[in-house]
Amino acid sequence: MVLGNAAMRAGHRVMMSEVHGMAQRGGSVTSTVRFGDEVYSPLEAAGNADLIMAFEPVEAVRSLPMGNRGSVVLMNLDPVYPGNVAAGFDTYPDIGSLVAEAKKSCSRVLTVRATEIAVKAGKAVAANAVMIGAVAAADGFPIGKDLLKEVLLETVPAKFRDLNAAAFDMGYDAMKNSA
8 A cells, every 4th residue: 555655646557456365364465556657457467567575485486476587576584484384284485495486587586574673673563664665775666765654654553653664764774785
């Protein structure tokens, strides 16, 4: 929602879609934000995404078919363990192998420990603000840092603005310092 609203404010035509799947039972949520001068559908065709912003490493790999060699992948390296892994019935894939898999598909894979940074900012739930800050720092992202931060802070309840502002800044700095 933050990316879409910021894109609208920047003058782009915007369409968004969200597929919750089994989110209430621990499954994934896929959101699509398309913006530009000519956008006629909220859905993206496989292989056409410019950016895959993944809040979890396995979900990043699962989303790779949406991208292409020129796509940018922004991946949170902090995993969310599925129930079968948390219960000890299965193992989580090696993070390095997940990053390597992403690099096979897309030429630019950016990584950030968004949840870890969010905890340092004050709460793990601010990982989304860290990711938005990180994408603002990515070279070539067409929406400016100030606009993204402004829209983010308008979106969150007043009592969480300081937390989200800190998380955004920390995500921005982490991405700038990794370049």
